[in-house]
Amino acid sequence: xxxxxxxCEGATDxxxxxxxxxxxxxxxxxxxxxxAFQPLFDETQQKQLEGEFGGWEILLKFIxxxxxxxxxxxxxxxxxxxxxxxxxxxxxxxSQNNLSIEELIGNVKERLIAQIDSNKPFYELYxxxxxxxxxxxxxxxxxxxxxxxxxxEKITGCLETLQxxxxxxxxxxxxxxxxxxxRPLLKNxxxxxxxxxxxxxxxxxxxxPDLQTDSxxx
Numbered sequence: 268x269x270x271x272x273x274x275c276e277g278a279t280d281x282x283x284x285x286x287x288x289x290x291x292x293x294x295x296x297x298x299x300x301x302x303a304f305q306p307l308f309d310e311t312q313q314k315q316l317e318g319e320f321g322g323w324e325i326l327l328k329f330i331x332x333x334x335x336x337x338x339x340x341x342x343x344x345x346x347x348x349x350x351x352x353x354x355x356x357x358x359x360x361x362s363q364n365n366l367s368i369e370e371l372i373g374n375v376k377e378r379l380i381a382q383i384d385s386n387k388p389f390y391e392l393y394x395x396x397x398x399x400x401x402x403x404x405x406x407x408x409x410x411x412x413x414x415x416x417x418x419x420e421k422i423t424g425c426l427e428t429l430q431x432x433x434x435x436x437x438x439x440x441x442x443x444x445x446x447x448x449x450r451p452l453l454k455n456x457x458x459x460x461x462x463x464x465x466x467x468x469x470x471x472x473x474x475x476p477d478l479q480t481d482s483x484x485x
């Protein structure tokens with residue numbers, strides 16, 4: 268079984284990505300092969316390790332470190348997750364003006380690659396092992412269609428709408444909460460249906476490898 272590493276903005280993002288992976292491959296046991304490296308995660312307490320910090324700026328620092336490069340080498344795949352709502356921040360520097368979702372994702376991906384290579388060239392050698400999960404403009408937009416019938420794609424105000432539309436689960440920024448919110452994605456059919464309602468989610472799952480044919484060595 269392949270091993271996936273996660274480098275995300277926060278623990279809530281990790282919870283959703285884990286459910287997506289298990290649902291996409293239709294294998295709940297796959298969770299045992301998924302390891303969160305940024306931020307580090309306490310498996311027993313199901314929460315971010317004390318003293319560990321998330322956020323996009325910490326994520327950027329992590330993917331330029333020797334530790335990140337080593338974990339890419341040690342695992343079959345490393346998934347890097349980031350929301351595009353921060354792309355225009357001066358420390359990120361990717362404009363959103365007049366860009367399609369696909370173009371924005373492409374530009375954010377190039378920015379992340381530049382960060383990976385900022386201290387030492389690395390990406391070109393290991394690009395087949397690095398998968399980008401770039402959510403436009405927030406990961407909440409990926410799971411919102413589970414709770415609201417979306418007629419046209421929604422990419423802004425998704426957290427607030429999710430908080431309003433989720434009747435049975437109160438939305439709080441905790442791993443367990445986002446695991447519960449995204450749990451329906453553990454069903455492959457539901458995941459593929461929801462992906463048709465969000466372009467950036469569809470782009471992500473289209474990048475996931477075929478475990479039946481993949482033979483990359485960690």
